[in-house]
Amino acid sequence: MTIDVDYLSPQAIESEANALLASFEAKHGKILSLETPLDEIVEFHLGLTCEMADLGHEAILGQIDIEDKIIRINENLDTSAYPNKEGRFNYTLGHEAGHWVLHRSYVEKEITESLFEEKKEKIILCRQQEQKARVEVQADMFASFLLMPARKVFDQFVEETGRPNGLDINAFVWGMRQERNFMDREFPSPFYIPSDEDILLHAFADLAKRFKVSRQAMVYRLKTLGLLSDAKQGMLAF
Secondary structure: OOOOOOOOOHHHHHHHHHHHHHHHHHHHOOOOOOOOOHHHHHHHHOOOEEEEEOOOOOOEEEEEEOOOOEEEEEHHHOOOOOHHHHHHHHHHHHHHHHHHHHHHHHHHHHHHHOOOOOOOOOOOEEEEOOOOOHHHHHHHHHHHHHHOOHHHHHHHHHHHHOOOOOEEHHHHHHHHHHOHHHHHHHOOOOOOOOOHHHHHHHHOHHHHHHHOOOHHHHHHHHHHOOOEEOOOOOOOOO
């Protein structure tokens, strides 16, 4: 089931994610690692239960039962069995935490209004692949901001590249194609010509690993921060 929610700007959603991080640090101490301690935030700080479950379809990555305070993650993302899916697991968990922070009030309102109905439909919010509803887009944004705080990503990017003003994608990709050590290591098959996006995903794989997110999520975050751009659009102020 989906719900209608009001528009929230990316800045407002990022403020909510930063507020959650700040409140966690105020209670549990400063987060010293690059990766966000998502399990601790979800279970100890927000008071939610998280469990792996068969959600009925592989396209349903996660769901949250706000009424019972339970997050269920598709068992296909179980990192103990599939360690290479850690990034997707973390993003899904962050997405469901976003529903709790951003959309709990909508669900609670629906529950209250349905109390006197003869049959009440339970409201379960799900994260699905290719889901484009506003409520899901907002939860995706929240996960990105929560897992990859701007300041930390900026600092690590500058440390790795030495480019505080960001990189032009076209020039960067062209340069990486000339780096034979990189190309031979990452794309050993002489019959495969990687796309520009493939180059970016492999070039920033270590950065993604440090934050325990997928390569795709990291590259997208770098683009939204203006650290990777096709044209110089200016940097965010830190």
